[in-house]
Amino acid sequence: MGKSPGNKNWITTDCPPPPLRWETGPIEYHGQAKTKNMKTILITGGAGFIGSHVVRRFVKKYPEYKIVNFDNLTYAGNLANLQDVETEPNYEFVKADITAGELMKTLFRKYRFDGVIHLAAESHVDRSIANPMDFIFTNIIGTVNLLNAAKLIWDEMEGKRFYHISTDEVYGSLGDTGFFFEDTAYDPRSPYSASKASSDHLVRAYHHTYRLPVVISNCSNNYGPFQFPEKLIPLTIHNIRNNKLIPVYGKGENIRDWLYVEDHAAAIDLIFHHAKIGETYNIGGHNEWKNIDLIRLLCKVMDKKLKRPEGTSENLITFVKDRAGHDLRYAINSEKIQNDLGWKPSLQFEEGLEKTVSWYLANEEWMKNVTSGDYQKYYDIQYNKR
Ligand code: NAD
Ligand code: TYD
Numbered sequence: 001m002g003k004s005p006g007n008k009n010w011i012t013t014d015c016p017p018p019p020l021r022w023e024t025g026p027i028e029y030h031g032q033a034k035t036k037n038m039k040t041i042l043i044t045g046g047a048g049f050i051g052s053h054v055v056r057r058f059v060k061k062y063p064e065y066k067i068v069n070f071d072n073l074t075y076a077g078n079l080a081n082l083q084d085v086e087t088e089p090n091y092e093f094v095k096a097d098i099t100a101g102e103l104m105k106t107l108f109r110k111y112r113f114d115g116v117i118h119l120a121a122e123s124h125v126d127r128s129i130a131n132p133m134d135f136i137f138t139n140i141i142g143t144v145n146l147l148n149a150a151k152l153i154w155d156e157m158e159g160k161r162f163y164h165i166s167t168d169e170v171y172g173s174l175g176d177t178g179f180f181f182e183d184t185a186y187d188p189r190s191p192y193s194a195s196k197a198s199s200d201h202l203v204r205a206y207h208h209t210y211r212l213p214v215v216i217s218n219c220s221n222n223y224g225p226f227q228f229p230e231k232l233i234p235l236t237i238h239n240i241r242n243n244k245l246i247p248v249y250g251k252g253e254n255i256r257d258w259l260y261v262e263d264h265a266a267a268i269d270l271i272f273h274h275a276k277i278g279e280t281y282n283i284g285g286h287n288e289w290k291n292i293d294l295i296r297l298l299c300k301v302m303d304k305k306l307k308r309p310e311g312t313s314e315n316l317i318t319f320v321k322d323r324a325g326h327d328l329r330y331a332i333n334s335e336k337i338q339n340d341l342g343w344k345p346s347l348q349f350e351e352g353l354e355k356t357v358s359w360y361l362a363n364e365e366w367m368k369n370v371t372s373g374d375y376q377k378y379y380d381i382q383y384n385k386r
Contacts, residue, residue: 038090040066042113044098044146045120047071049227050165052081053265054117059085061269066090068111071120072097075374080366081226098142101149108149115161117272118146121196124230125169126382128192129324139195140202147206154212162214163272164203168257168284169193170218173327180218181333182280189325213277217267220284220332223352224261225359229371230378232256233353236295237360238367240302240313247383250322252292255329259285260352263345270341281341284332287349292317297350301357320386 041058045051046069059067067090071077085091096103098120120142122128122135147162154160171180172187188197206212223233239246267283275281289297299313337343347355360367 039114042116044070044118047077051119057265059091068092070096099137101145104145104149117163119165125192132191135195140198143199164216166218170197174329179333215275217281220257222261245318246316247320257284260347281337284334
């Protein structure tokens with residue numbers, strides 16, 4: 001383990017792959033010592049889409065916290081998402097795999113975290129259908145490794161908090177009516193949602209069995225800057241920009257409830273600081289869109305931004321073979337967080353979408369970097385033989 005020459009806040013654990021993925025031997029540590037009276041908060045998955053917004057918010061808003069980001073930089077993790085905070089004195093990056101149980105314990109002993117916000121996950125449903133095991137390792141075993149490490153160092157639970165970030169997909173699929181509430185029975189239907197549901201159950205089990213001070217939130221679909229272009233909105237923006245076909249699964253009738261990512265980060269901030277231990281909160285935009293309607297709106301926004309004649313982008317829409325087990329509709333009832341914590345989404349969807357499109361068009365270099373290399377292979381497998 002050592003520091004990257006380029007950045008004083010960057011630590012690599014450089015562990016050889018363990019015989020069992022969730023166990024590694026002892027490691028050496030050269031990180032900075034904790035400053036007295038400073039709260040040290042672990043954010044896992046901080047180089048990903050939502051995690052990077054949470055890291056940015058916490059680093060900037062809470063100079064009295066030391067924010068430590070554990071991320072093993074999978075295809076979805078990108079340190080370019082954090083360029084504007086990477087040299088801040090209250091931020092540290094550790095390249096670490098949460099599936100390595102002994103490593104997690106060693107790092108928790110060294111940092112003595114006061115709180116954990118756990119976002120690291122395999123997050124894409126299509127990849128979970130193609131390769132479920134990565135989801136089992138990271139989302140289930142990785143989460144249990146973090147729970148065990150927290151349990152190990154938190155003799156005194158007072159003032160501590162383990163916040164697990166989850167998804168509305170654990171509740172399954174809705175018909176034309178109804179909403180997901182916090183007490184809706186779990187009914188996950190994809191390997192992704194089943195792995196997230198398992199991790200939610202384990203987090204609650206550690207609360208009930210070991211009194212670990214946990215909170216959980218389940219959020220609807222996020223969109224905004226820095227989202228990897230395997231997800232619907234950035235993939236559509238990227239394809240329109242490059243005059244490529246827009247793949248719409250099935251008939252495009254599936255419905256998702258969309259929330260701007262910074263509104264999710266604001267909810268996470270509130271829940272982390274103010275939620276009662278053991279509680280669950282649903283977070284959603286109250287903003288349901290049929291995929292095909294959303295794509296048509298995106299086409300209009302893109303035509304305008306790219307100064308193309310209206311209707312140009314819509315010609316790229318192509319209906320392709322549906323996703324296996326495709327959930328029809330997700331819709332969140334978020335009254336609990338609105339009433340208890342005073343949270344509500346700050347942006348109208350049209351405004352958020354416009355901001356998002358502008359960001360992607362202004363950051364073509366970012367997009368170029370994340371779509372070079374393995375992305376093209378992924379795209380060919382996922383779409384070209386569909
Ligand atoms: P993402 O795929 O963009 O980022 C995940 C991050 O986790 C990446 O930086 C990746 O490198 C890291 N990671 C993956 N495996 C790891 C491992 N074994 N060890 C350490 N780091 C690892 O995901 P996202 O969209 O930002 O989602 C973040 C969290 O929010 C996830 O837990 C997801 O289930 C949840 N969530 C996402 C959405 C959404 O719409 N994107 C909605 C609700 C909940
Ligand atoms: P996605 O962004 O993958 O999120 P999730 O599956 O977690 O909701 O997909 C959002 C919706 O868009 C979902 O109903 C699947 C659909 N979709 C397409 O129609 N085409 C695509 O290329 C992708 C990636 C998704």
